[in-house]
Every structure is written in C-alpha cells, then in structure tokens.
Amino acid sequence: MKKKELRIGLIGCGFMGRTHSNGYKRVANFFPDLAYTPVLKAVCSRSEDKVKAFAEQWGYESYETDWKALINREDIDAVDICTPNNMHHEIAVAAAAAGKMVLCEKPLSRTLEEGKSMVEAVEKYNVKNTVWYNYRRLPAVTLAKKIVDSGKLGKVFHYRTNFLQDWTINENLPQGGRAFWRMDAEAAGSGVTGDLLAHCIDLAMWLNGGIDDVSAVTETFVKQRVHEESGKLEDVKIDDACIFHCHFDNGSLGLFESTRYARGHKAMFTFEINGEKASLRWDLHDMNRLEYFDNSDDSQVRGWRSIHVTDGDQPYMDKWWVPGLSLGYEHSFVHQVADFLSSLENNTDCSPTFKEAYETQKVCEAVLTSAANKKWEDTGVEWNK
Numbered sequence: 199m200k201k202k203e204l205r206i207g208l209i210g211c212g213f214m215g216r217t218h219s220n221g222y223k224r225v226a227n228f229f230p231d232l233a234y235t236p237v238l239k240a241v242c243s244r245s246e247d248k249v250k251a252f253a254e255q256w257g258y259e260s261y262e263t264d265w266k267a268l269i270n271r272e273d274i275d276a277v278d279i280c281t282p283n284n285m286h287h288e289i290a291v292a293a294a295a296a297g298k299m300v301l302c303e304k305p306l307s308r309t310l311e312e313g314k315s316m317v318e319a320v321e322k323y324n325v326k327n328t329v330w331y332n333y334r335r336l337p338a339v340t341l342a343k344k345i346v347d348s349g350k351l352g353k354v355f356h357y358r359t360n361f362l363q364d365w366t367i368n369e370n371l372p373q374g375g376r377a378f379w380r381m382d383a384e385a386a387g388s389g390v391t392g393d394l395l396a397h398c399i400d401l402a403m404w405l406n407g408g409i410d411d412v413s414a415v416t417e418t419f420v421k422q423r424v425h426e427e428s429g430k431l432e433d434v435k436i437d438d439a440c441i442f443h444c445h446f447d448n449g450s451l452g453l454f455e456s457t458r459y460a461r462g463h464k465a466m467f468t469f470e471i472n473g474e475k476a477s478l479r480w481d482l483h484d485m486n487r488l489e490y491f492d493n494s495d496d497s498q499v500r501g502w503r504s505i506h507v508t509d510g511d512q513p514y515m516d517k518w519w520v521p522g523l524s525l526g527y528e529h530s531f532v533h534q535v536a537d538f539l540s541s542l543e544n545n546t547d548c549s550p551t552f553k554e555a556y557e558t559q560k561v562c563e564a565v566l567t568s569a570a571n572k573k574w575e576d577t578g579v580e581w582n583k
C-alpha cells in the first residue's frame with residue numbers, strides 16, 4: 199500500500215530536535231501498518247552551519263535559517279516546534295494561520311494569555327495539533343493509565359509526584375543565552391514549574407483527573423546570575439524549586455515537588471497513586487517497571503508487584519522486541535509520532551491537544567500565583583467537565 203506523506207518542517211535542532219527527528223525516522227520501521235509516513239522535508243535553526251550539519255546528519259531534504267520561511271513553504275504539512283518556550287506562541291499561531299498542523303513541545307506557553315491564543319489559533323484554522331508530553335507514552339505509564347481506567351484502584355485518596363534535578367546548584371552558572379535559556383524567565387516563562395512540574399501535572403490530570411485548587415511555595419536559591427546576553431549581573435526571576443499540594447476533582451489530595459537543587463538527582467521523576475483497593479507507583483529511573491499493590495491478593499502473598507512492562511500484550515510492546523527486552527526514553531517520542539499519524543488516519547485528536555495542555559498551563563499559573571500571594575488559588579481547570 200502506498201503511504202500518504204506527512205511532510206515535516208522542524209524548528210530548533212537541539213535536544214528535542216534530535217528526539218523528534220529520531221521518532222520520525224524510526225516510526226515507519228516499527229509501526230508498518232500506519233497509513234501515513236513522515237517525510238523529513240526541512241529543518242530550521244538560526245545558525246546556518248549548525249542547521250546544515252543537522253540536516254545532513256538526520257536526513258532532512260533541506261534547511262532554513264528563518265522559521266517564517268519554513269512555515270510558509272507549500273511543501274510542509276506539519277510544523278514541529280522544538281525551540282525554547284518564548285518562541286512557541288509566535289510560531290504556533292503563525293503556523294496555524296498558514297494552515298499547517300502544529301506539534302509543539304511542552305510547556306505549551308510561558309503564560310496563560312499566550313496559551314489561550316494558541317488554542318484559539320488552532321481552533322480557528324482547524325488544524326491538527328498536539329503537545330509533546332511524551333512520558334504518557336512510555337509503556338509502563340500507559341499501562342498505569344489502563345489500570346486506573348479499569349477502576350482497579352477504587353476510590354483514589356492520594357497522588358504523589360516529584361521531578362528532581364541538581365544541575366543548577368553551581369552559583370557561577372550564567373542565565374540566558376543559547377545554553378541557559380531555562381534559567382531566564384523571559385525565555386522560559388518560569389523555572390521548574392513550567393519545565394518539570396508541567397510534566398508532573400500533565401500526567402497527574404491524565405491519570406487522576408482535574409486539579410481544583412493549589413497551595414504552593416517556590417524558592418530561588420541563587421538570587422542573581424550573570425546574563426549571557428547582557429554580560430551583567432541580573433536578578434534571577436525563575437523558581438529554582440517549587441512544592442505544592444492540591445485537591446483533585448475526585449476528592450483525592452496531591453503532593454508535588456520539583457527542584458534543580460536535589461544533589462545527586464539528575465532526572466528523578468516518580469509518581470504514586472494510592473486507592474482504596476490498590477496502589478501504583480512508577481520511577482523514570484526504572485522506566486520499564488510499574489509497581490502495583492492489589493489489596494485483594496491472597497494475604498499470604500500480598501505485596502508490591504514489580505511488573506516489567508515488556509510483554510507483547512502490554513502497551514506498544516507488540517511493535518518492538520521479544521518479551522523481557524527494555525525500551526528507553528527515545529521510544530516515547532516514536533510512540534507519540536505513531537499516535538499522531540494514527541490520529542490523522544482515524545480523524546481523531548492526538549492527546550494532549552493544545553486545549554488539554556492549556557489546562558496544565560492553568561495549574562502552572564495558579565501554582566506561581568499561590569506561591570507569590572502565599573494563599574490557596576483556584577485553578578479554573580475544566581478537565582473532562
């Protein structure tokens with residue numbers, strides 16, 4: 199069967215540019231039944247030397263150094279935004295207006311205002327869209343969702359999650375510029391809240407429903423850093439650490455922690471859900487495993503089961519190797535590409551859409567407002583309401 203082409207124009211060839219390109223290149227080999235196949239038409243970045251080398255390395259047919267030129271090309275169907283957060287809004291709105299599908303990296307936007315206008319743009323121009331909250335598509339995490347949806351946990355009481363790193367402890371690190379845009383509030387929007395907690399919040403609402411209100415505390419441990427662009431010592435306006443608790447719409451309590459100051463942790467991302475009948479927990483460092491406790495098990499052998507999610511009847515695993523062999527971080531992106539292509543075929547949404555990711559933005563905004571005002575804050579989230 200001749201495949202339909204989805205001609206990709208990817209903007210930004212850093213970390214995510216690589217993971218997405220790998221996803222586009224792998225998908226046809228491992229998901230051979232899809233009706234669509236991605237074609238790496240063009241990649242864009244500002245430095246010609248860098249983008250040319252990237253195009254050659256990853257097999258893009260062409261390159262651009264101006265993203266506006268890329269989105270206006272007639273041979274591009276879908277624009278993939280892998281730039282720092284301050285570019286998401288402008289590129290997404292322009293790409294939608296040019297009639298392109300838009301795949302945008304997380305967080306959707308820096309602010310609620312930007313996010314709202316991005317949702318309006320994709321709805322106005324009726325273009326397919328998705329946001330790369332890729333952790334949903336690790337098999338063990340997808341299995342957690344299946345278990346939750348089956349009702350096996352019963353009434354949920356607690357949702358606990360954290361995302362811990364340690365890479366910004368050095369007080370001599372600069373802020374801003376190409377390498378340290380995450381430290382610059384103008385480029386990133388916020389610190390760990392938009393960068394790391396956004397992942398935790400997306401997964402939490404996907405698994406456990408809407409978050410109604412939050413009470414948060416944030417801290418910026420190093421108050422001033424030299425800005426790469428101005429060369430001057432400037433106030434640091436991002437949150438280095440953020441802790442919040444919340445009420446979910448289903449009555450359960452949530453506890454979230456994220457920091458870039460947890461010495462020894464590079465990317466510790468975990469969640470745990472405690473229900474009346476059963477509990478689940480997952481840890482990115484052991485991403486192929488899901489731990490499950492079922493209170494209805496025979497009491498003699500009852501305990502936490504460690505499920506190695508690598509069997510053919512577990513999510514996505516029939517596409518890969520033989521049972522027992524693990525997948526990695528990169529596979530979550532291959533799976534998101536596969537799900538996006540399949541959504542084209544079936545004319546469905548590829549979740550999370552901009553609209554869903556905007557709900558995550560609402561929680562991020564409420565968290566930062568709550569921390570600033572030292573008060574509980576309603577999120578205004580409308581998750582499946």
Ligand SMILES: NC(=O)c1ccc[n+]([C@@H]2O[C@H](COP(=O)([O-])OP(=O)(O)OC[C@H]3O[C@@H](n4cnc5c(N)ncnc54)[C@H](O)[C@@H]3O)[C@@H](O)[C@H]2O)c1
Nearest residue numbers: 210211212213214215243244280281282283303304305330
């Ligand atoms: N899904 C995830 O788990 C995950 C992980 C990391 C980053 N991200 C998100 O992906 C996005 C990119 O992060 P990254 O780590 O790849 O950053 P990065 O710094 O590694 O790469 C950013 C790229 O964007 C390019 N760029 C910047 N401004 C540009 C412009 N005006 N025109 C064209 N190119 C431009 C840079 O040259 C660079 O190639 C961010 O929004 C980030 O939050 C998501």
